[in-house]
Amino acid sequence: MPLTAIVLAAGEGTRMKSRHPKVMHKLLDRPLVGWTVDCARRAGCDRIIVVVGHGAQEVRDYMGTFDDVEFVEQPQQLGTGHAVRCVFDALYSGSNPLNIQGNFIVLYGDSPLVRPQTISWLATTSAARKDSCTVLTMTPPDPTGYGRIYSEDGQVKAIIEHKDCTAAQQEALRECNSGIYCFEGTALAEGITQLSNNNAQGEYYLTDMIAWLNSRGSAVSAVHCEEYTELLGVNSRVQLASANKIMQQRINQQHMEQGVTMLDPATVWIGPDVIIGQDTEILPHTLIFGHTTVGTDCVLGPNTRLINAKVGNNCLVDETIIVDSTIDNHVTCGPRAYLRGGTHLKDGAKAGTHVELKNSVVGKGSKVPHLSYLGDTTMGSGVNIGGGSITCNYDGVHKNKTTIGNNAFIGSDTMMVAPVHIGEGAVTGASSCIYEDVPAGALGIERSPQVIKEGYAAARQQRLEKGNK
Known part of the structure; x- marks a missing residue:
């Protein structure tokens, strides 16, 4: 079954306080949106569509190096539902919704921590259940601000926004919406045109698809991601720093499990494309980014930076x-x-x-x-x-x-x-x-003849003393 990823990357991200689009801020050495696109690719998506808006050209310039990415413009940022609607208007205009094959994964350009295997699992589970929509959920320690999942007998009936939850619901409903969905193509194509912007913000919300699908009796379920940090988004520079730390720990652990020694992993930063051989030791305050490869039995650091470097075996850097x-x-x-x-x-x-x-x-x-x-x-x-x-x-x-x-x-x-x-x-x-x-x-050899002046030092001292009188 074909699997298409729609990556929403049009938002301005005002909390970043930046001249650049939020999704172009870097996690380690890769822009946020690059992580999401790579996740979609490694999860087995056959088609990757990136929705751009604010700072669209900067995003296009970066993503232009990837020949498997398509772009759709969202000229006005009118909500997540509107962004997906722009995709169908641009790429499926005139198509009969019944003829749209496969499933669609909705991802976010500012959510770089989700693992490919999690998205693959979401898609596989959704197809096996024959869901019209499967919601990826989490249970963070503090659910404040997240939409809560309300289910009955395995059917997701509603996503209740935090501000709309009663005190009892806030206490009882701890499972939260990550914002990542797997939709059956026909259901999404038809339902996305039915969304309303009759709300205080005047925007179209993808969460409203849940109510619309329920009204039709369509199957909507949830799959729960045990590691909630995978689903954290980045909306500020403080959250960007937190995401960097999570990814640093994840990558460093992988290298250590494969035979790399780190004296202090908290001070070692390694990019996602780096390859390091066994029995190499990395000392504190070392940064390794880009397409760097390091051989076996090396010592790197301290205070070392490698970017797009190739290092052989038994080297001291x-x-x-x-x-x-x-x-x-x-x-x-x-x-x-x-x-x-x-x-x-x-x-x-x-x-x-x-x-x-x-x-x-x-x-x-x-x-x-x-x-x-x-x-x-x-x-x-x-x-x-x-x-x-x-x-x-x-x-x-x-x-x-x-x-x-x-x-x-x-x-x-x-x-x-x-x-x-x-x-x-x-x-x-x-x-x-x-x-x-x-x-x-x-x-x-090229040098001027050496000249010796006997008694020069004493004569110089006398001149200095005379000049000071």
């Missing part, structure tokens, strides 16, 4: 930032190293203290131990870069390349003015400005 770069096996980085822009450290290489590498290849066993910057550089194996060395790769217009051959030795405080080539086994003298190619096996 200490107080280091790696962005869009790769390190192979047995590589050492840091403390306080910065690798970016497509940098690649090969097996056994080292980027040491206060080293920055940009768009550079460091060959097997080569070392950049400390206090150096190399940009747009390719070096071979067995190279040693002395402390304080830099490549002068930018001439104000172009980024120029430096190449360093195998087993070259770059003396401390060498400036390599690109484009320049330093040959295999070549040596540069300390404090040299190398602006011409150095042949293989040669010494390149």
